[in-house]
Each structure stands twice: as C-alpha cells, then as structure tokens.
Amino acid sequence: MDRDTDKVAGKDGNPGSTQAPTVRVSAETAQEADLPARELFTALHAELTPELLIHALTHRSFAHEHPGMPNNERLEFLGDAVLELVATETLYKAHPDQSEGQLAKMRAKAVSEESLSAIARTKLHLGPYILLGRGEAENGGADKDSILCDTVESLIGSVFVEHGIDGARVTVHALLDDTLEEVATEGPALDWKTSVTVKAHRLGLGDPHYAMAVSGPEFAQVFTARLTLGDGDTVIGTADASSKRKAQLAAAAQGWKALDDPEVLASLQAEEAK
Structure with a gap:
C-alpha cells in the first residue's frame, strides 16, 4: 500500500x-x-x-x-x-x-x-x-x-x-x-459466587443455584440469573447482563447482601427446615 x-x-x-x-x-x-x-x-x-x-x-x-x-x-x-x-x-x-x-x-x-x-x-x-x-x-x-x-x-x-x-x-x-x-469493599473472597457460597454455608443454608434465562436477538442477547439456595424457592438475587458469568456474579452480589436481611434469612431458614 x-x-x-x-x-x-x-x-x-x-x-x-x-x-x-x-x-x-x-x-x-x-x-x-x-x-x-x-x-x-x-x-x-x-x-x-x-x-x-x-x-x-x-x-x-x-x-x-x-x-x-x-x-x-x-x-x-x-x-x-x-x-x-x-x-x-x-x-x-x-x-x-x-x-x-x-x-x-x-x-x-x-x-x-x-x-x-x-x-x-x-x-x-x-x-x-x-x-x-x-x-x-x-x-x-x-x-x-x-x-x-x-x-x-x-x-x-x-x-x-x-x-x-x-x-x-x-x-x-x-x-x-x-x-x-x-x-477492597467487595465480598470476602473478592468473587461474589464464592463469597455467597461461604456465607450460606456458615449460616447453615444450602448451596447456591443459578436459574438462567436468555432473551433478545443473537447479536444482543441478555442473560438473566436468578439465585436460590438449596431446594428453596426464595430468590435472593436477580440480575441481567451481557453474559452468563456477569449475570451470575451480579446475582451473587445481591444474594450476599440479602443474607444480612433478618427477614430474608428467616425465610431461608424456614425453607431449609422443611
């Protein structure tokens, strides 16, 4: 050229x-x-x-x-x-x-x-x-x-x-x-998925489960993650993102913070006791 x-x-x-x-x-x-x-x-x-x-x-x-x-x-x-x-x-x-x-x-x-x-x-x-x-x-x-x-x-x-x-x-x-x-202000493991797992186990709750849904055209897909614990139905985190990983991390961050809410924790513990 x-x-x-x-x-x-x-x-x-x-x-x-x-x-x-x-x-x-x-x-x-x-x-x-x-x-x-x-x-x-x-x-x-x-x-x-x-x-x-x-x-x-x-x-x-x-x-x-x-x-x-x-x-x-x-x-x-x-x-x-x-x-x-x-x-x-x-x-x-x-x-x-x-x-x-x-x-x-x-x-x-x-x-x-x-x-x-x-x-x-x-x-x-x-x-x-x-x-x-x-x-x-x-x-x-x-x-x-x-x-x-x-x-x-x-x-x-x-x-x-x-x-x-x-x-x-x-x-x-x-x-x-x-x-x-x-x-420096993020969860203790600096990985929200690991953090919410550790916190849930410490509270006597089950493993995290991420239900995924995908919407939108192929070139602009939106991934939605819904986080529950164990066999329970209580959703403690929901997030939309441009990738599965990002959606799960965002949902995990919500869930980690939700576990500090006494009402949410009581609901989860009641589910775990069933």
Whole structure:
C-alpha cells in the first residue's frame, strides 16, 4: 500500500468504527497524525508521539492487513507488567493488615479483563480509536472486552516507553485508583459466587443455584440469573447482563447482601427446615 497517503482508521479506513478519528501514517515514521487524541492524552495524564500512539492502538488484525506496521502486542506485554507492579504497590501500602492471598485476589480483580475493559469504555472511550482489520471491525472488535483490555495495557506500556516508570505510575493511578478502592469493599473472597457460597454455608443454608434465562436477538442477547439456595424457592438475587458469568456474579452480589436481611434469612431458614 502507499503509506504516504493511506488513511488507516476511522470513517476512511475502519468499517467497524464509523465515528472513529482518521489517522494518517507517513511512509516511515508516522510523524504526521490527524488524530484528535487530546481527550485520550488528558485521561492518560501523558502525551505520546504520533508514531507511538498509533503503535499502541494497532491491533494485530490491522497489522496483518498492512504489512510493515507493528502491532501492539509487545507494548501490551510491557504494560501488563507495569500495571501489575503499580497495582501491587498501591494495594500493599493501602492495606497493611491484609494477607498476601487477599492482596493477590484484590489485584487480580482490579486488573482483570472485566475491569480494564470498563475503564476503556468509561474513562478512555477507547473503542473508536483502535485500529482493526476489516473482519475484526465488522465483528464488533471495537467493543470486545479482550481487545479493549489489551489496548489499555498497550497504552500503559507506551507511557512507560515515553515517560518511564514515574510517568506510567501517574497514568495507572489516574485510571485504576477508583477500581482499587472498590475491590477492597467487595465480598470476602473478592468473587461474589464464592463469597455467597461461604456465607450460606456458615449460616447453615444450602448451596447456591443459578436459574438462567436468555432473551433478545443473537447479536444482543441478555442473560438473566436468578439465585436460590438449596431446594428453596426464595430468590435472593436477580440480575441481567451481557453474559452468563456477569449475570451470575451480579446475582451473587445481591444474594450476599440479602443474607444480612433478618427477614430474608428467616425465610431461608424456614425453607431449609422443611
């Protein structure tokens, strides 16, 4: 392709992202960029050169269709390590009384695909910026959790390359501090399904059961989970989500909290006694 004139993103190049910005890649170094990235830089608390920014946003599917362009997987690898380091350091300092195992669970939750993809959507509005191959774009790649998560990590890696660990630390704190605070308030196992099981057993109740229902068209299915305990009929948690796992986790979170309600607990204990 003629990379001096080729537009490689947005309305001119990425069929799956009709609102995306346009990026112009020069022949050798991608020095010229028509990318409205000010909002992205503000959210990252760091600026990147056009070449490095484009590198960080280039998914392997796009690089495969444009020989000579590097994909962002090496930057993702680097960013993952930086992210884990800063998250570990933050949790270690913030929770001096927590065990190693508990800190590890907090970190795993904070840097999970679910958490990072949410950050990509809400703080970075990242989907339209990602450079995707035509097939991946047409399949909704700009809103896939895995791609969003990987791109967040590649951006963190890029900040490290450009600004070192101090700059990357600022970026990670800007993106992740809210999440790091939230995970410390979740159930004792930092996994709601495990937490509600442990709590139910401690109260002498049966195992959790999740009744699932699916509605909506195939491309936009909604999964509904209804949580009961043992052989009982009392529903202690109901949730809708875009996946079975997310629906069950949300229902489990409701159930874990419902077990603190004396009326709910009395009803469950009466069922268990039958």
